[in-house]
Amino acid sequence: MAKTVSCVACSSYEMSEVKRSVRQALDLLGGPGSFVRPDMTVFVKPNLLAGVDPARSVTTHPEVVAAVARLLTGYGCRVVIGDSPGAGTRYTPASLKRIYRRCGIAPHGEIPGVILNDDISHTTIPSPDGQVVKRFLIIRPAVEADLIVSISKPKTHLLTTYTGAVKNLFGLVPGHEKSLFHSRFPDAEGFSRMLVDLTLAVPPVLHVMDAVWGMEGNGPMSGEPRYVGRILASWDPFALDLVACRAIGIPEDLVPVLSIARDRRLLTDDPLVPGDGFDPLENGPFLLPDTIRPAGLRMKITRKLLAHLQKSGRVFIPRPAVVSSACIRCGACVEICPVEAISLADGSAAIDRSLCIRCYCCHESCEAAAIAIARGLFPGITRRQRQ
Ligand code: SF4
Ligand code: SF4
Secondary structure, three states: OOOEOEEEEOOOOOHHHHHHHHHHHHHOOOOHHHOOOOOOEEEEEEOOOOOOOHHHOOOOOHHHHHHHHHHHHHOOOEEEEOOOOOOOOOOOHHHHHHHHHHOOOHHHHHOOOEEEOOOOOEEEEEOOOOOOOOEEEEEHHHHHOOEEEEEEOOEEEOOOEEEOHHHHHHHHOOOOHHHHHHHHOOOHHHHHHHHHHHHHHOOOEEEEEEEEEEEEOOOOOOOEEEEEEEEEEEOOHHHHHHHHHHHHOOOHHHOHHHHHHHHOOOOOOOOEOOEOOOOOOOOOOOOOOOOOOOOOOOOOOOHHHHHHHHHHOHHHOOEEEEOHHHOOOOOHHHHHOOOOOEEEOOOOEEEOOOOOOOOOHHHHHOOOOOEEEEOOOOHHHHOOOOO
16 A cells, blocks of 8 residues: 655744644644544654754754644643764763754753653664564663654765665664664665664654755765755655655665665555655755765666675775864764774874774764765765766
């Protein structure tokens, strides 16, 4: 049966417009009254990758989070806002507080019926349909809630090409447990298989996407904001990501999560998309990351070729490189690296290339934008260029 992905225009982060668009997107799925009841606890999970200004489009915009939270409290729900940030951020109450403040979420704790999560405990859930992972550690407040509402952001991603609804669920995995998955699944294909298993293991999640602004280029941390002007919603994260990728011009065959979902028959018919649809993007499709973008040889790097390159020879694929002059020696990259390939040398961080598995977690972790992506042996393949 075709899945439904509602798509509503939202031209800015002005509160009244965001509230109206979120409301309309959920009404197109049957309305909040069809899936919430008074006294339910709802865990609202934005993308809080790092503590950075919302204008950079790294994180879910605080007005979208507030609109969802107010809508739910209006139905008598108790709302807990939380995430396990990525990017080398320690999963502690103190660092969560810092992230909430920097991401513009802190004032939401003043909304009656809303609390900001500071519970860092976790629990284990089974993954009976998992093909590569049979159990996951998940942050406890999300598991104990009656409903999870994920609010993702459409962005390009150095490892997985694109991050949206499915990838946002990785923030339910606590702290540095994430690094273990990067170490265990260093290539995009394996990592995406794990993400699909995770998506099937977590309790039902309502997915909202803040696609007012997304990110292109070297996302998810250091790309450029791009205007899209939409709020999306769906109960199906694969269908939502498919619709979002089409809207921003990212080819489906470059997104392993979507290919794997098709292989596993989790994506069959084309989704129904009620609402305002999409206008063609001004300035063309989203710019792909340097790790993915075909150029130079004009060759089409398909998902399979990329996976092959990642498995067969690390020298061929782009690698992280520290920009010494920008490094502030914060140590976040050292903390996040799953294979301990980074050390704090005199002056700046230093990467041992022989150990690096090209997971790009360090690039994602660096709030100072001091980690660049250097080209592999075939620089033409990844030269910065629009398709
Ligand atoms: S490269 Fe420097 S500034 Fe960036 S995360 Fe590492 S230590 Fe911090
Ligand atoms: S140095 Fe290599 S292995 Fe370590 S976090 Fe960066 S990309 Fe991943």
